[in-house]
Amino acid sequence: MSDAPKNPAVTYGSYLRVDELLSLQQPRSEGPEHDEMLFIVIHQVYELWFRQLLHELDRVMALLTADDSPRAQHTLKRILTILKVLVAQLDILETMTPLEFLSFRARLDAASGFQSDQFRQVEFVLGTKRPEVMARFPDGSRARLALERRFTDPTLWDAFLHYLAREGYSMPSSHLSRDATAAVVPARAVQDVLIDVYRRDPKNAELCERLVDLDEGVQEWRYRHVKMVERTVGMKPGTGGSSGTTYLRNTVGSNLFPDLWEIRSRL
Numbered sequence: 001m002s003d004a005p006k007n008p009a010v011t012y013g014s015y016l017r018v019d020e021l022l023s024l025q026q027p028r029s030e031g032p033e034h035d036e037m038l039f040i041v042i043h044q045v046y047e048l049w050f051r052q053l054l055h056e057l058d059r060v061m062a063l064l065t066a067d068d069s070p071r072a073q074h075t076l077k078r079i080l081t082i083l084k085v086l087v088a089q090l091d092i093l094e095t096m097t098p099l100e101f102l103s104f105r106a107r108l109d110a111a112s113g114f115q116s117d118q119f120r121q122v123e124f125v126l127g128t129k130r131p132e133v134m135a136r137f138p139d140g141s142r143a144r145l146a147l148e149r150r151f152t153d154p155t156l157w158d159a160f161l162h163y164l165a166r167e168g169y170s171m172p173s174s175h176l177s178r179d180a181t182a183a184v185v186p187a188r189a190v191q192d193v194l195i196d197v198y199r200r201d202p203k204n205a206e207l208c209e210r211l212v213d214l215d216e217g218v219q220e221w222r223y224r225h226v227k228m229v230e231r232t233v234g235m236k237p238g239t240g241g242s243s244g245t246t247y248l249r250n251t252v253g254s255n256l257f258p259d260l261w262e263i264r265s266r267l
C-alpha cells in the first residue's frame with residue numbers, strides 16, 4: 001500500500017501551478033538570445049492582466065445592472081489601477097535596445113500583439129467593435145467564440161446608459177435600444193442628460209469621471225506603446241502585417257466615450 005496521502009495538502013506551487021507556469025516560456029532564438037525571455041514574460045504577464053481586466057469589466061457591468069453604484073465604482077478603481085500597471089510595464093520593455101530586439105525579431109514570424117484576442121475583447125467591451133478582427137481566429141476556437149459573444153453583447157457604455165435611465169434620467173429610448181455592435185455616435189440628447197448629472201448628482205458625476213479615467217488610461221497605453229514601438233523599430237512594418245508605427249499612431253486619441261468628452265466645453 002502506498003504511503004502517499006490521498007489528498008496532499010495544497011501548497012503554493014500546487015495551487016498556482018508554478019511548474020506548469022515556468023514551463024511556458026520557450027524562446028525560439030538560437031542561444032537563446034538573452035532578451036527574448038523578457039519579451040515572452042512581459043507578453044504573458046499582459047495576457048494575464050487582460051484576463052483579469054475582462055473579469056473586472058464583466059463585474060462592473062453586472063454591478064451597474066444591479067444598480068450597485070458604490071461597488072461598481074470600487075471595481076472601476078481596481079480596473080484603473082491595473083491599467084496603470086499595464087502602462088508602467090512598458091518602461092521595462094523600453095530597457096531593450098533596438099539591436100537587442102533585432103537579435104530575435106525574425107523568429108517571431110507574423111506573431112504580434114495585433115493578434116491578442118483578449119485585447120480585442122477588452123476593446124469590444126469598451127465599445128471599439130471591428131468585426132474584421134474576429135475573422136483572424138479559427139471558427140469554433142476559444143478566441144473566436146469569446147469574441148463573437150462579446151461582439152453582440154452590450155458594451156460598458158450601454159450598461160451605463162441603462163443604469164442612468166433607472167436612476168430616473170430621461171435617456172432617449174433610441175439610445176437604450178441602440179445596436180450594441182455599432183460604434184457609439186455622440187448625441188446631444190445624451191449629453192444633455194450627462195450635463196444634468198454633473199450639475200446636480202455628485203454620486204453619478206463621480207462614476208462619469210471614473211469612465212473618463214478609463215478612457216484616458218486606455219489612450220495612455222496606446223500612446224506609450226506606439227512611442228515604444230517607434231523607438232524600437234522606427235517606421236518598419238509590424239510583424240503582424242500592418243504599417244507599424246503609422247498604423248498605431250492612427251489608433252491613438254479616439255475617445256471611447258465621446259459624449260463624456262463633448263460635454264466638457266458646455267459645462
Ligand code: HEM
Pocket residue numbers: 042043046047093101112113114115116119225228229232233237238239240241242243244245247248251
Ligand atoms: C518591443 C516590443 C514591441 C514592439 C516592437 C511592438 C510592435 C507592434 C507593432 C508594430 C504593432 C502593429 C501591428 C503589427 O504588428 O503590424 C503592434 C500592435 C499591438 N501590440 Fe505591440 N509591440 C511590442 C510590445 C507589445 C506588448 C508588450 C504588448 C502587450 C500585450 C503589445 C500589444 C500590442 C497590441 C494589443 C497591438 C494591437 C494594437 C491595435 O491594433 O490597436 N505590444 N505592436
